[in-house]
Amino acid sequence: MKLVMTLLVRDEADIVDAQIAYHLDAGVDFVVATDNRSEDATTEILERYAREGVLHLIREPGDDLRQSEWVTRMARLAAADFAADWVINADADEFWHAHGASLKELFGAVSGRFGAVRGAWRNFVPRPDDGRFFAERMTARLSAPSFHPHPLSTHFKSAHRARPDVRIGRGNHEALAHDLVALRGWYPIEILHFPVRSYEHCRRKYVTQFVALERNAEKGIPGHMAEAYEAYRADRLDDFYAPLVVDDATLEAGLADGTYSVDTRLRDRLRALGFGAPGGPSRVADAPRTPLEEAAQFAAEYTVLGETDLGSSFGARIDELEARLARLERSPAARVRRLVGSLRS
Incomplete structure (x- = not known):
């Protein structure tokens, strides 16, 4: 079975190298990536993987963020040109982790009646930025999910059987084709999600995306993105970003009442792949859980989906x-x- 990941990126140099390396290690065979007007080192990182023969790079100059159209193009290429059997449509801030199996084992076990499988976001919260690699700092995960217009909202994403006529919905939440029946109510994949990683990333992400989406406004603009942009225009982006950051005292209290959990799985996996470096002991002690406790917590969280x-x-x-x-x-x-x-x- 061949597993292909699609990836739409713009100015994600702080995370995209680790994201691709993680998924290639986790069983992804090939990546189809679209670079949309990056101005940082993102393009160079993608070009390196392309030279290694594991990535096909599309350079998209459009300034109107037609995400659904561009991801659909990649998903169809994965089927038609790169012989994919299954396709993951991921974002640079997502790390897909199959529960109790490898990604390939999971997709291989799905009944032929079904063509799409869901993964559930598990959102990691921003922490005070001390200059370390994001995965070293961001080991606190939100454990009290809800569905609301917010950067840390609960949601699912869809992986699907490769189809040359597939259409990917906005945000990669749905894969649509006449025979792609979604396996609903089952979320065997955790998607470790790092949607806001620093103040600079917040500014870059929401301001740039809002300006692009305004050129394609008929598709709608998420409420939290509009809120961030309005705050930026009023020179008070701090007022939007600061409440998202979880300091040590807030984390201690949240660990006690179940709002947050400490989750070092991505940090540890990326360390093994050569990313990040221990920056001294954590100021908040890890709280290890048994596999059974982790599974029970995950099940409780995704019921809101x-x-x-x-x-x-x-x-x-x-x-x-x-x-x-x-x-x-x-x-x-x-x-x-x-x-x-x-x-x-």
């Missing part, structure tokens, strides 16, 4: 119905009916 799943499912149908209605309204028959109605009035 039922709401997200329903919203995505019905939202896609509503979008389709609205598009069909708009086409009907533009049809010659509809124009004739409106003309006749105006003459009668």
